[in-house]
Amino acid sequence: MPSGSPTSGVGRVIAGRYLLLHRLGSGGMGHVWLAHDQRLACEVALKEIVFRDPAEAGHEREARVARARAEARHAAGLRGHPHVVTVHDVLEHEGLPWIVMEYVAGAVDLRDLVARRGPLAPAECARTGLAVLDALTAGHERGVMHRDVKPANILLAPDRTGAPYGRILLTDYGISVQPDAGETRYTLASALVGTSGYLAPERVTGGPPTPAADLFSLGCTLYYGVEGHGPFDRESHLAELTAVVTEEPRPAVGAGALEPVLRALLAKDPAQRMTAAQAEAALARIVAPQGDGYVRTQTDLGSRPHWNEASALPPAAAAAPVVAPSPEPGRRRRTRPRALQALVSGGLGLALALGGVWYALADRTTDDGTDAAPYGNTVGLAAPLKAGDCVLADWPGAARFTGTPRLSLDPTCRDKAPDGQVMAFFEAASAEQARTLGQARCEELTREVRERLADVRSFAVLPTQAGFETAGRRAACLVLGAHGPVYGPLAGHRRPGSAFTDTATMQKRDCLDARSNRDVRLVSCEGRHDEQVLGFTRLDAGLTLAQARTRSDTACARDVPPADYGFDPSVYEAGSWTGEGSWKSGTHFVVCTVRKQNGGTMEGDEP
Structure with missing residues (x-):
């Protein structure tokens, strides 16, 4: 086996x-x-x-x-x-x-932390950078290049005092190499080793691994930490590699004092790139800028970041789903400055900034707004939006995302087939900053949720000048159905055991309990489940819903084969679910799943 x-x-x-x-x-x-x-x-x-x-x-x-x-x-x-x-x-x-x-209890990698909680504050990102830089430099002194520095390879865990994320660790030396030791490189000559959006340009064009290349990857990683996305994120690996070599990174909007360091680390020419010593000094000044010396930072261990507080979730959807399956995933020790040790291990609590989206929902009329209308009278909400609020959008014309819609709430998040949900907020210093940056910041903060769903778009609800304080000094970041309603709560606002009212709320890696053709429920992937969502495909526009339900399994086996996700083809097969909403909207999306061929349940240790 x-x-x-x-x-x-x-x-x-x-x-x-x-x-x-x-x-x-x-x-x-x-x-x-x-x-x-x-x-x-x-x-x-x-x-x-x-x-x-x-x-x-x-x-x-x-x-x-x-x-x-x-x-x-x-x-x-x-x-x-x-x-x-x-x-x-x-x-x-x-x-x-x-x-x-070593097993690092309570650890979370930087990629997942930022994706779930939002970008780091510049000082906290700089503290993380100091720790990773210290690890890289120790390796470089031994001639070991890491070659895959990225957010997923940085772990944050509680330190011995219990301070959250006080311990920072670099992991995964799986593709590291010692070029000066004549070590065999276990890759094909034509293959690039590393992660596309985090490779240095000289590595993309065939140059050797060097400390400077690792520093470029560190710069990309720190950029992700404060922005919530990589500087060269694109729709494909090839596009990312091309951007690394030929394009400048996207302007950083949340980097603050870290921006000059990022710019210096991301220099295309390795000879012009910031050195490790320069980076260490610059990062240390950001963490503790008092005077000319570095000051040990103190942490109140009795306080905890705001994301530990339980957030209110909308009621679980209880309506029977309108979905159906077809019938048929000893080193040489370097002396570390005491100030650096203090800065890195001081255990600053993460101050995460919220950010993100693509479409700005601004009240473009001459209405200045009032305290009772935080987003203006055209939007029409009398109170500020809250996390998890489900909204209905009444667009002024026939086309969605054209003009400024009037918004109302669906308190149950199921009774009125909501168009979308509030997924995050962008905290702004002024109404002008909310209008200037809200569009881009909401785009990034909702990126992960949108990538897991089949047919949604992001939207920013921006406060007016007069309504800025009433709105809580922030823009609301929505995720809306691109062509129709979402029919229920999204992402983390869904409760385990809740029934799907339509396939629109199914997302990648969801685990499903299929009780019948019309009763499908969200369950934990750690326990027994019938199917797991792998992705989506689209069927021909001319098919009826009934025809789709007989052909969708075959389409999913072709377009989203379970073997591509590590599932043994002798044990597993492709499955699918179709929903009425996708046919009403004309998008004809089908949810593709994996299930056991013998009809048995899957367990928490599947790929």
């Missing part, structure tokens, strides 16, 4: 010692598991190599095994560094290597 199959999961004992408890995550080389070391009675993290395709196992086996050993060797060389995940051992089990690593 290939590694990565269902039999390689929970309860398996590796090398007679490590009991797999559950999967922590997956990456390009394999899975990372939480495991119990039965000999030392402690928890560790284990990385396993995965060959989902038997042909790949034969062709790439030697190279990928060697890369795993190189990762262990490079990371072990930095053992004990406060900002590098510790590697304890590398072992072989059933012919494949497993890397035994």
